[in-house]
Amino acid sequence: MKLKTNIRCLLLGLLLIVLIPQFSAGQAIQMDTNKLQLANQYYRDRDFEKAAMLYREIYETSGSDPYFNLYLNCLLELKDFTQAEAEIREQLKKRKNDAYLYVQWGFLLSQQGRDEEAAEKYEGALQVVPNNRNDYIRLASAFLGRQQYEFTRRVYQLGSEKLPSESFHYELARVYLYQRDYEQMFQAYLDLLEMDENNLGRVQSSMLTAFRMDVDNSLRDEFRTSLLRRIQQDPDVIAYNHLLIWLFIQEKRFSQALRQAIALDKRIGAGDANIASLARIAAGNDGVEEAIKAYDYLIEKGPSGEFFSEAHQGKMKMYYHRFIHFPEQNIAEETIRSQFEATFQVVGFHAETTSLVIDFAHFMAFFQHEIDSAMALLKTHMAVNGINALQRDQLKNELADIQVLKDDLWEAVLLYSQIIDANKNNPLGDEVKLKKAKLGYYMGNLSWAQAQLDVLKASTSKLIANDALELSIFISSNTALDTTEVPMQLFAKSDLYQFRQQDSLAWAVLDSIEAQYSYHSLLDDIYFRKAKTLIQRGEYQQAAGFLEKIRNGYAYDLLADDALFLLAELYEQKLNRVADAGELYKQMLTLYPGSIYVEEARERYRQLRGDMPVDKETLFFNEPEIN
Template structure:
């Protein structure tokens, strides 16, 4: 019983102690330093905790009672002779305005490092606490010079960052990385706060020069890795490729990094570099899946800007690859790619469907079967055989429930119903998809639902919406010029109706696809001028800015448009990207 009572009393005392500490910290944060001082003194009497002692000194200093804090620090120094206390005492003199005494104690503390280098970290940290950064750097350097086992490069990098000395910051991180290669990922994260997409940025130039020097001195893999990373930040994918090839020669076991760079180049529309990388992959890979993947991307790139003669060449290449590698589970991606090419680019939907149906006879998983059926359904939509397409999409939903491909199939059910003019059914499906776990599908579903709900009641026959859906279908069928013509009909016959801005926007995107950039600019500008308060205003601003930046070489116009999004469309999905591009065009470092 006595033990229980004793335990209860100890717990109660601990609880009261914790409450007093919270109370003292609260007083200090609110600037009630008299109350904080009394509470910290009470806590220190109970536990002699060094943290409370430091808070007593800080409270006295805040109250400008420097003589009292000096007395306490002198007593502590007499008892412990611990050098960081010399820094505290020096700082107390500095607060009093006695800089000579302050410097004297600072120098005494630094001199103690010569006697015992193990003091260096504690002394330097105390200098950092008081923002005496030059003194801290001096101590860190002295400590490392006296004991080669010490490495304070990270601490020094932090100080150089506070001072704005970016070159020394980079150098310190690189020094640390040389001794600790596992720090590479952390180094990239640290550097990302200082480098920009703009290769002319001074910080980029400094880091590039330092890395090239390191490579010349000692060509270790992490220097190649960092230099490749820097070139990727600058969107110089061809230069990154040079570094990645050097890395691969040192470790030829995996092409994963080079494949990732190829896909990054592709996403950034640097087709020339992507083609070079995929060809390099073909030359160096023995893995069939990797080889087939490279072939597929190369064929896709060839098709994008193909004329009739090129299409014949692509067809021959597909057939040669299928003959070489056969029709089996390994070449499934190639088979789907060929089916897509035949239908959507060579206008042979029947041949494409027949070819893909043969693939269904292979021993496939339910997901592989779903992929083929998805492409077969897409081809049926291309042929405007909507009901047959809906059967395939519904089969996918039933066979692979709760998967991403199932949700994609549900969206395509809604889109197909929209193409055929069944707007109510499409809208009901889109309401469900708004909660999709795939953000991309959820966004597409919301966008299409808003289009339908905003325009289906415009007139009882839904004429304009049906024309718009037909133009959308033509875009899907790669019949872009016909889609543009149909949208012109909407803009002429339904001018002033709610669908006008949607038609202008879709037509602008088709103008871009067909390289009619001036017409695309005109459409975006018309939306901005006449629909600045409507839902597509931020889209028009962003894509017009992108055109000026990437296609028309007018960065100042692009910068002005991105700025419009930043100030007038803070809730836009383009806000973050617009701010990033604006800052990059202005020459800022981009985090």
């Protein structure tokens, strides 16, 4: 159903393109501009009777065929078939080789159930179409606008036969999509790529469109099979290998993508940029191990390599990411510290390493409690040659965070305010506005914080806007009916402790709220905070227990969908309860259809059910297929 809707929208656009008048630069046309605008407005409003009258007048004044076509289309929309057929017959006396008129005539007849006569007119269009590319495309668009896919295909095939120097692969592929002849579509796109490898971006864009229209997620598997077969048949077409790597990346199968990219680089060279790009993509999608392998490959090429420094920095960021987000690996702080120091011995301290310096300072302050050393590092780096204003403010942003850690909250407010004033029109400004609003929340100034958050809900950054909206709703939903703000202020204090990595203090405050305000609306939020704290510690089974409490006792509260999705992720990724995870993802689709997690839950459910590949190996994944 979704596929049909998408096709219908595309066809409407194609029909309008066919009907919109186009004139040569030297064509002299005299017409009433106001009348034309009014006719177009009537047409858009589907008031075809008034539009038909005006288009007829404009055509008689200008003599321009496109306006007659619009007039004729109005008659067809009005189902005035007698008048429409009379008009077509009259026009064919002047334009006997106008293939477009035959298409309209055929459509008119088909609307009356005269299918055999309609087919004759459609055949007539094929017989009279002039032998040039533009006319073939115009006729095909006319057929496509009338959903005559088979005749559309025949037009392009006729063009290919009559004009062997011209390519219609791209146009044919689109028709095959409408016909759901996917294998032919794949072949047409691959033929286009074989003809000119510069068409790679065009093919990728077209395949993304096809994948979005695929309701059962079967196209990727089918396309991969066709592509792998073509790679075996034509190993010299390097663009096929690039397309395969791209396809693996779309599926987030970074291990296979990297294997292919490295093999291709060993074969033809000049692959460093692609491997570096793949490493960045994997890093941004939790493909930590694959990103590290990609960076290692670039590092092995030596200091003369273009991406040597970037690879060292990227690899260190992945080590740090793994330390923070995978507590079950029990990575020692001393190990991370030595890795940071070793990395800086290679890459040095300069403008291009600013992001890594910020990570190192954060690690020292928040994990090793070396606050003075961390602040000194940030201040020293601000004076490095080549640092621009934005980088300096990013360093100052981390410095403000450390002031929050130090409990020097007003100094943090001052620094945040300076950054906001200097970055009013870029994402850093909105990011820091959110931090400043949260700081007001931590300090118990709930009304002021909510006012700032309400402004941020209009942020151009969707992530910041969503975070601001979430916290604003949280504050209002837990204070609106209360005569006291004390429970919320305590909860905010707990969040401040959590920000400072002071988990035991945060937990104690949550316990006190639960004990003193046992019937408060914050209880599900307390359970959710405790679950997230346990996840950060790697205590997944205990975290699942708190999420189950929310699932069973607070299924209609704001956090219900968050808790359900997080519980499903724990079952799938940490507790090896895959069947239970699949059932929870399924529940997300039915219980919370408006949740922001629905799309991801649907994809995860399909993966677990076996509809989509997760990490399936094939015999083509080894290097020989591109050697």
